[in-house]
Amino acid sequence: MRWLRHSSSRGACHASSSLLASTRLMASELCRLNQTFPNLLSCAPPLLLGEHDVSLRLERAIKFDYGVADRLSPLVRRVIANNPGPFTYTGTGTYIIGRGHVAVVDPGPADEAHINALVVAINGETVSHVLVTHTHMDHSPGCKLLKTYCDAPTYGFGPHGGDLAESSKVEEGADRDFVPDVRVAHGDVLTGDGWSVECVHTPGHTSNHMCFCLSDERALFTGDHVMGWSTSVISPPDGNMGDYMRSLALLLERDDAVYYPTHGPPVWRPRAHIEAFIEHRLARERQIRDCLQRGVTRIVDMVPIMYKGTDRALFPAAARSVLAAVELMHARGEIRANGAPSIESELELWYPSREQRR
Numbered sequence: 001m002r003w004l005r006h007s008s009s010r011g012a013c014h015a016s017s018s019l020l021a022s023t024r025l026m027a028s029e030l031c032r033l034n035q036t037f038p039n040l041l042s043c044a045p046p047l048l049l050g051e052h053d054v055s056l057r058l059e060r061a062i063k064f065d066y067g068v069a070d071r072l073s074p075l076v077r078r079v080i081a082n083n084p085g086p087f088t089y090t091g092t093g094t095y096i097i098g099r100g101h102v103a104v105v106d107p108g109p110a111d112e113a114h115i116n117a118l119v120v121a122i123n124g125e126t127v128s129h130v131l132v133t134h135t136h137m138d139h140s141p142g143c144k145l146l147k148t149y150c151d152a153p154t155y156g157f158g159p160h161g162g163d164l165a166e167s168s169k170v171e172e173g174a175d176r177d178f179v180p181d182v183r184v185a186h187g188d189v190l191t192g193d194g195w196s197v198e199c200v201h202t203p204g205h206t207s208n209h210m211c212f213c214l215s216d217e218r219a220l221f222t223g224d225h226v227m228g229w230s231t232s233v234i235s236p237p238d239g240n241m242g243d244y245m246r247s248l249a250l251l252l253e254r255d256d257a258v259y260y261p262t263h264g265p266p267v268w269r270p271r272a273h274i275e276a277f278i279e280h281r282l283a284r285e286r287q288i289r290d291c292l293q294r295g296v297t298r299i300v301d302m303v304p305i306m307y308k309g310t311d312r313a314l315f316p317a318a319a320r321s322v323l324a325a326v327e328l329m330h331a332r333g334e335i336r337a338n339g340a341p342s343i344e345s346e347l348e349l350w351y352p353s354r355e356q357r358r
């Protein structure tokens with residue numbers, strides 16, 4: 001069956017909440033998911049608080065068959081795993097770079113059917129590199145299965161960072177078993193047979209998130225850092241809004257022609273997309289300031305206002321991203337809390353005097 005999702009709409013969308021486990025869903029179930037989470041999969045109208053428009057133009061059109069390799073460019077193919085869900089959209093897209101001697105980007109979940117499909121797609125070819133953008137369960141566990149077919153080394157920034165006990169409640173969960181065979185750093189270049197890849201460290205979604213740029217096509221594999229179908233979940237403590245904003249700004253300095261996210265279709269207007277994402281996060285900050293000025297002092301009470309129109313099941317995940325924004329504003333000295341900010345803590349705007357600013 002050929003899958004075709006075609007929609008492009010404005011809405012305050014947010015991939016979030018592991019309240020719904022990401023399970024395999026057939027077409028009818030995807031439709032049900034779409035009905036259950038209309039704000040997630042088809043986008044709600046813009047959410048407004050005061051004058052702050054947090055809407056985004058998202059691109060969601062994607063045509064594919066599960067388990068079938070699609071050629072996206074002379075050097076890039078993609079196989080999508082059958083793991084659709086609130087975080088993964090239609091599923092994890094595993095990319096194949098090159099011809100003959102290839103690199104694989106994000107083998108995906110521990111799904112034998114997906115790895116088998118990948119192996120069929122590269123039948124007769126040799127895998128020389130396995131690149132991992134980060135260590136969420138829908139990205140890196142497939143490395144182990146792929147190792148049974150090829151002994152190519154894995155490349156990544158490092159094992160999962162920090163304590164994700166809290167954030168794992170609303171994310172796909174962390175793959176704590178994965179350790180890359182080769183640790184790569186920002187600026188490293190990996191060279192294969194007929195292609196080369198530059199490593200671009202982009203912490204924020206996770207601290208170990210790495211994008212990979214296929215220099216031959218100016219194509220950046222953006223993992224979960226930048227996606228066309230949704231914003232990224234930034235869930236403290238491993239997720240960090242300050243890092244995320246810096247990593248967005250970093251991409252503005254580059255000259256990439258296209259992004260290939262792990263979920264959803266390619267992003268063909270990278271600069272406009274990044275600028276919109278930055279503005280979206282700044283609008284969220286303005287919403288938080290508005291809430292505090294109106295006496296709404298706890299994140300748990302801000303979320304229903306900021307995410308009005310969104311399914312309440314997604315509020316816990318939304319609260320994680322609001323917490324990430326509050327942490328950044330707290331670090332800048334704009335918000336005060338009794339101790340470190342949390343979902344439940346009382347917050348207040350802080351207007352330091354001229355003397356205190358010194």
Ligand SMILES: [Zn+2]
Nearest residue numbers: 134136205224
């Ligand atoms: Zn992720």
